[in-house]
Amino acid sequence: MKPRIAVCDDYERAVTGGADWEAIRSRAEVVVFDAPFGGRRQAIDALRDFDAVCLIRERTPFPAEVFEALPRLRFVVFTGERNLAVDHLAAARRGIPVSCTPFGPSKSSTAEQAWALILAAAKRVTVADAGTRRGHWRGDASGERYGLPANLEGERLGLVGLGQIGSKVAAVGRAFGMEVVAWSPNLDDARAQAAGAVRVSKDELFETAGVVSLHLVLSDRTRGIVGAGELARMRDDSIFVNTSRSGLVDGAALLDALKRRRPSWAALDVFDAEPLPADDPLLALPNVIVSPHLGYANERVFAAFRKGAAEALLGWLDGAPVRVVNAEQLTA
Structure with a gap:
């Protein structure tokens, strides 16, 4: 047989x-x-x-x-x-x-997905697309006004993790004219400089970056490394991006922070439950952009x-x- x-x-x-x-x-x-x-x-x-x-x-x-x-x-x-x-x-x-x-080439693919999400959030691509398809030229799917798109040049890009994927994301950020800062548990000044970034403290990164993007390997040490405290420090016009692993983030804290609009937007490719259930509360929030774990696909x-x-x-x-x-x- x-x-x-x-x-x-x-x-x-x-x-x-x-x-x-x-x-x-x-x-x-x-x-x-x-x-x-x-x-x-x-x-x-x-x-x-x-x-x-x-x-x-x-x-x-x-x-x-x-x-x-x-x-x-x-x-x-x-x-x-x-x-x-x-x-x-x-x-x-x-x-x-x-x-x-x-x-x-999964690492370059994931870096590209991170930038697709960053740009979708910064330029309001998803709400603009939904509104235009419904006949609302400058409104969302319900006709409500949405905030003006952001400009990335001169903005601060904060990378949590600066390995192979984070370094690729950093290179694109510099091409856009962004200031790139980074933090991870093991990052030193020399490694940050080699990737074209400046090492800062975790608190400074979350407090000052207009875009925060996660690029850490999930482990016992990094699980839940982004919690309520980090999210509360984020600017009220900032974008939070995760194309790495959902376990890096306290999911309940992220949901609460987004309801409070701090950060202003989340753009997510990874989730605690995949496929993402249709009734997941993240999907009910207007300031969340999702993709179905396409980073490596x-x-x-x-x-x-x-x-x-x-x-x-x-x-x-x-x-x-x-x-x-x-x-x-x-x-x-």
């Missing part, structure tokens, strides 16, 4: 094409799930009869409970180079290798996912999995 492979959460139907996947289909049954499972129990029920699973980013979490509930499972591959939603140790305890794929990135996932699955079918991220735990 052929092994069964599940491809989870391929919303774009973009991962299973090409010659490599035809080679996989000749040796295994491939089933694509192109919609969210709706919860952990639903995921377990859907996946219990599969030998291998391909995960698209962190769309379906794979904690120990899921591994323990899938006795037939023998291999997991996730797209990208890191996935905090997969319990590598729990997989190793079951003798299950976990592989990853190359990530392609483009053809070049998914081409790397497609090729890398196929390589990993073919390696597993041949008994020699590649790019195994839990190799040390498997041999411990």
Whole structure:
């Protein structure tokens, strides 16, 4: 009997094409799930009869409970180079290798998405579009006036995190004529200067920046690093942008701050629950712009996912999995 492979959460139907996947289909049954499972129990029920699973980013979490509930499972591959939603140790305890794929130009893609959101908020693109489509030339979808667009030249761009993505965002900010400042727990003056930014304190960044954009890796140290105190310091005309991870921010505090219009706008690509429920209170606020976690989603990135996932699955079918991220735990 052929092994069964599940491809989870391929919303774009973009991962299973090409010659490599035809080679996989000749040796295994491939089933694509192109919609969210709706919860952990639903995921377990859907996946219990599969030998291998391909995960698209962190769309379906794979904690120990899921591994323990899938006795037939023998291999997991996730797209990208890191996935905090997969319990590598729990997989190793079951003798299950976990592989990853190359990530392609995801960092530039995420930086571009951050700027799409910044510009949409600063230039009032979404409210203007909605109003114009409803026949309101200078009003929102209800005909109400909206604030004049902001000018970015001469404004201060505050980056929380100045790694590869933050540095790309900084470069665009400088091209717009913005003053770029940055803070992170480990940032020093030399690294900030190398990226064309000035290191400032966390308090100064939130108090003075017209645009605050998050670019930190989520960890125990950074979870909730932006809370009520930081948001309360923001200017009443500022824009808050998150294309990184929602766990960096206290969600309840952000919702409250936006109701108080401090910050003036939030532009968000990441959320605590994804897909974002239609009744999420963020969607009821007129000063929130959302995109459905598009930061890494483009053809070049998914081409790397497609090729890398196929390589990993073919390696597993041949008994020699590649790019195994839990190799040390498997041999411990």
